[in-house]
Amino acid sequence: MRAVDLIRKKRDAGKHSREEIDFLVSGYTRGDIPDYQMAAWLMAALLRGLNHAEISALTEAMLDSGAVVDLSSLPGRKVDKHSTGGVGDKTSLILAPIVAAGGLTVPMISGRGLGHTGGTLDKLESIPGFNTSLSLEAFRRVLGECGMALIGQTAEIAPADKKIYALRDSTSTVENIGLICASIMSKKLAEGIDALVLDVKTGSGAFMQKEEDAVQLAEVMVETAQRMGKKSVALITDMNQPLGRMAGHSNEIVECIEVLRGTGPKDLRDLSVELSAWMFFLGERSASVEQGRHLAEKMINSGQALETFRKVIELQGGDPRIIDNTSLLPAARSQISVVSPHSGYIRDTNCMQFGIALAMLGGGREKKEDGIDHGVGLEFHKRIGDHVASDETLVTVHYNSEAKLKEATALIAASFEIGEQAPPSGPLIRLIIGGLPG
């Protein structure tokens, strides 16, 4: 088998066998296939497409490039959730304590923020002392002690994905559903889980802005998980505005604690409960999603979920006092309001722009190497459908530097569409794909 022939095959819209995909991925990971051949193949795959069998083979080959975390020493079912990312999307830090408190194991390997989206690891690191770089041994220990643990990708997990992703980033071959699916699923399936709940965002703040693209990605991911013997469901959820009131890092931790206390914004609580309910159902902890919902509510109302969050912070080296005293979290020095230019109803937002504005203020990265200011953030006072008066505050901007402040606030102001008529209201959860035992 020769890489040049496989490139030609995909170029001419051919379908690869599992052996051919294995040859490409293992050869590239070992360094036998050079970057330039992989780059040509990636572009051919992006433009010609990959079918479901090819995507499964690619996912599996990338998974097999590294180790699968062995969680067999831990009792019970292991479940996780993956979100395709958005602005203010912090459900991981709410549902993991809920589901762990409810008796399942949640081995969560997360990523960092890039571009307009936040990353779970970055949010956690706003907690003083919190260590997201545990060894696999420590990861297992924390999981055993509190039912959840939160770490970053290790060198053992899907090294092929790491290498291929870097190449895709520099060759404009990111935006392909098959390649995206394989990248996500190879890492998630390496967690040694039994079931996976997917939150596929769609709307102006999502990678998949069009619902049809989100649905297609969701279908491919659910099918890939099921082919590999994992239970899976995907919720297509709205990302036309930030989730919850907070976007940033330490302010999102504060909001998670609020939801775990039984307060916090309704949209964030509802979605966290719904995703938890599906995790309970697929993890066979509840006989139905409805029962899972009740269990999730119980874990919040009893305070057990909050105690699990406190415990995991402690076990991973963080300061657990932040649970009761959020002023221990980093905060920005200054605040400024973005106000409404006139009265009316908020009809829509260009949600991605909020993420970009946050990054401008230091709360996001343009390049992987960039640092993060955990204290800066945006606080949203109004949601789509709300009425605002002229000069009423839309967003409070928490900032440390005035460097790009003007640019950022202008961007935020321009991202609201305010009109005379209230817009029709849409559901937060738009569609559910999969979910039946695969």
Added chain:
Amino acid sequence: MRAVDLIRKKRDAGKHSREEIDFLVSGYTRGDIPDYQMAAWLMAALLRGLNHAEISALTEAMLDSGAVVDLSSLPGRKVDKHSTGGVGDKTSLILAPIVAAGGLTVPMISGRGLGHTGGTLDKLESIPGFNTSLSLEAFRRVLGECGMALIGQTAEIAPADKKIYALRDSTSTVENIGLICASIMSKKLAEGIDALVLDVKTGSGAFMQKEEDAVQLAEVMVETAQRMGKKSVALITDMNQPLGRMAGHSNEIVECIEVLRGTGPKDLRDLSVELSAWMFFLGERSASVEQGRHLAEKMINSGQALETFRKVIELQGGDPRIIDNTSLLPAARSQISVVSPHSGYIRDTNCMQFGIALAMLGGGREKKEDGIDHGVGLEFHKRIGDHVASDETLVTVHYNSEAKLKEATALIAASFEIGEQAPPSGPLIRLIIGGLPG
């Protein structure tokens, strides 16, 4: 400007400006743009296509990556011919002496054979002592003394093409009309010529097997030449069977000498005269193609063309005695006949297979680094439309090693289609594109 954005643009079927093409080609040639980004762009360009303006810009950027040979010290018009290659295609070595003898300058920079096709340089090097690696200074001197010279590509000529071609070869991005055109034309226009005659082959022994592809390539090449102020014409010619009776190296030299003596096979002589006639016309040495034809015939019949060939061999260090004594050329030790399995008419041939069989016997390369056996060759006794008796010889195989002899002869035998009905005969020159002053 960033390469990653230009890759994205072409991926999304965008059209590049001249500045964008320049950025890519000059950046890649300098080494600022890595192989993997160029590979991704090449695949996107192959699958999305390049329009005529982009192809012109690419040709010019590749031409500008190196030097244009300065032939201003030589009087008169400079003309050349380029063929897309085939089996037994040896017209360069016939028409260059004809056209040089007729008063024009033919600065021919040629390539080597690869795959199933032969290369002019390889054929020349079967002449003992012939040096195809002249310095540009020596090239100009030989041109001044006999009106023609034959060398290989130098480091000064279109270095971008050299680098890009190697990458295309290993990333399956060769087969695109725009990329092929730019590669050919950037080298040919670097010869400092005033006019260029193109022989675009089509049929089972050509790179462009379908006539429509050949026509499209011819149109793009003629237009590109004309945009750059050169006169140009393309002849679409038949390559469903070998040109002439001989395929190999030294045996093709012998056949060229025969045609220059006024004998030799009709198809080879006709095409050589026709291409020479167009060179005379575009080089303003004749008022019409018809007059060019007469001039070409005159150069053959008077012996002047053969004398020019003798002179160029001598000037480039070769043994001129081969003109009168072809036994001084390398010859294979053994011969074997491939015979017809039954009587009938030759209806068609799979011409590319002859080239592959010849390469198997050592008369061609699979990789650029491979050596060549100049003595081996195929001698074709029958042409499409000829009647053959059972057991009559179709091809005499001249070989040195028995290593792949069986495989090669079987391939040759399987490449003839013999049936009861004579096939309809088609013209050697199928179509003429361009030719009017651009």
